[in-house]
Amino acid sequence: MKTPLLSRTPVAAALAAVVATLGLTACGVGGETTQASADACPFEADESVDTTVRIGYQKIPNGDVVVKDQRILENCLPNATIEWSNFASGGDVVQAFGGGSLDIGLAGSSPSTKALSAPLDLPVSVIWVHDVIGSAESLAVRGGEATDIAGLKGKTIATPFGSTAHYSLLQAIADAGEDASDYKLVNSEPEQIAPTWSRGDIDAAWIWDPTLSELKKDGGKVILTSEDTAKAGKPTFDLAIADDSFIEDNPEVLAVWAKAQDYAVKQIKSDPEKAAESVAVEVGVTAAEAQKQFEGFVFLDASQQVGADYLGGKLGQDLFTTAEFLLTQDGIAEVAPESDYADGVDPGPAEAAAGE
Structure with missing residues (x-):
């Protein structure tokens, strides 16, 4: 488990240069910049933050698109600039981190593991479990x-x-x-x-x-x-990864971000009809279809995520197991020490959202 705010070795400049040539703006479609008011924040807003937060999302029926559609971050960080960019897959999100164009992004457990492994070894950490993937x-x-x-x-x-x-x-x-x-x-x-x-x-x-x-x-x-x-013992997840420097420099942003995600997860559980309306808008399905799609995932609130089965311990082991398998499939160059994957999990934002 990563000690909050711990930084990783910076990614090689050569990698950043290569990724920059890939035209990452083509991967993140229609980066949207929006600002709002603290009046509609469902918890205490933080008006002291005036930074820009660059977020990569995917059209997956989980809490992340609920946060986006309901403008929770914009309302709870009213003086910040929130930039949302849509990506087709976690691999594209990892590329964007390699090019230095994202602060927070959604990537599955496989691409997240690749980000923490050679040859990438990106300076990122897993900060949230958007969902445990099932029949979805x-x-x-x-x-x-x-x-x-x-x-x-x-x-x-x-x-x-x-x-x-x-x-x-x-x-x-x-x-x-x-x-x-x-x-x-x-x-x-x-x-x-x-x-x-x-x-x-x-x-x-x-x-x-x-x-x-x-x-x-x-x-x-x-x-x-x-x-x-x-x-069969090989779980997969949709995860949030964040740039280590951003985590270190913006703990107040990450705390609000995690509270927003926690609010969305609780809405999916307690008011799925409302959450489904947001998913319908963002994903391009009907509200009924969105609500049905929720059944293909397990959603965890902040208090569950900080437990030993997830950010509090076992997730690092799951990432290590994923890395071992990816190595056999030539998905990565080498498996890092198991401690590196444990250190690549930062429970700090979730702990802030859980009030711990």
């Missing part, structure tokens, strides 16, 4: 195409490489005693998968909502889920 990420196949992972050998399966869905797919193949080289795995971003499915270019996809729901409407049948791989 699943392997959809064409009806009658296959009933298990072995039945897809030789078939084309799409998934965003480096994502939690990719990790779960590789883990399912390994758990079945099969070899990933016997499958035609295709790297495809979520928005590309539905069109390629419709054209008949792919036979299956391990992906999340809203794309997953589109595939099911178009004849897809779910045969495996990330809940299954979690039960």
Whole structure:
């Protein structure tokens, strides 16, 4: 577990230069800058903060998009400038951190593990568990195409490489005693998968909502889920990572940010209809669909997150286990010492939100 405000070795300047050439603004679509008033803050606002906070989000039905749609940060940090940028996947979010263009961002446990491992070894820390992924990420196949992972050998399966869905797919193949080289795995971003499915270019996809729901409407049948791989001992998460320097310089921002996330999680649990309305706006589904999609995740409030099963201890072990598996799949160059992954988890913001 990382001691709050502990900094990591800065990423090599060469990496930042390389990432900068990738055109990161193309990954973060429509960076939105908004300001607001403290009047609508659901807890005590902090008017002393006047910095800019750059946040990378994904269109995933969890508390992060509730915070965005309801302008909780804008209302609780009324003198700050909040910039939201949308990313297609956690891999893109990690690239943006490598280029120094984000302060806080949502990335799955697999890309977050990569960020903490060589060759990246980015100066970031995990500060929040947006959700524990269950059936919200699943392997959809064409009806009658296959009933298990072995039945897809030789078939084309799409998934965003480096994502939690990719990790779960590789883990399912390994758990079945099969070899990933016997499958035609295709790297495809979520928005590309539905069109390629419709054209008949792919036979299956391990992906999340809203794309997953589109595939099911178009004849897809779910045969495996990330809940299954979690039960097999390989859980996946949507996590928030933050730049270590930003954490050190802006503890008051992170405290408000975590309180906003905690408020959103509690709203999902106590008033899912209201939370679903926000998700519908941000994700592009109906409110009814959004509420249904909540069932594919486990949401944790701040008091749960600081416990031993998550930010308080075991999450670091889960990241280390993920790194060991990624190494076998050539996803990373080497596994860092287990203590590095424990140190890459900073419970400070969640502890502030939990009042600890």
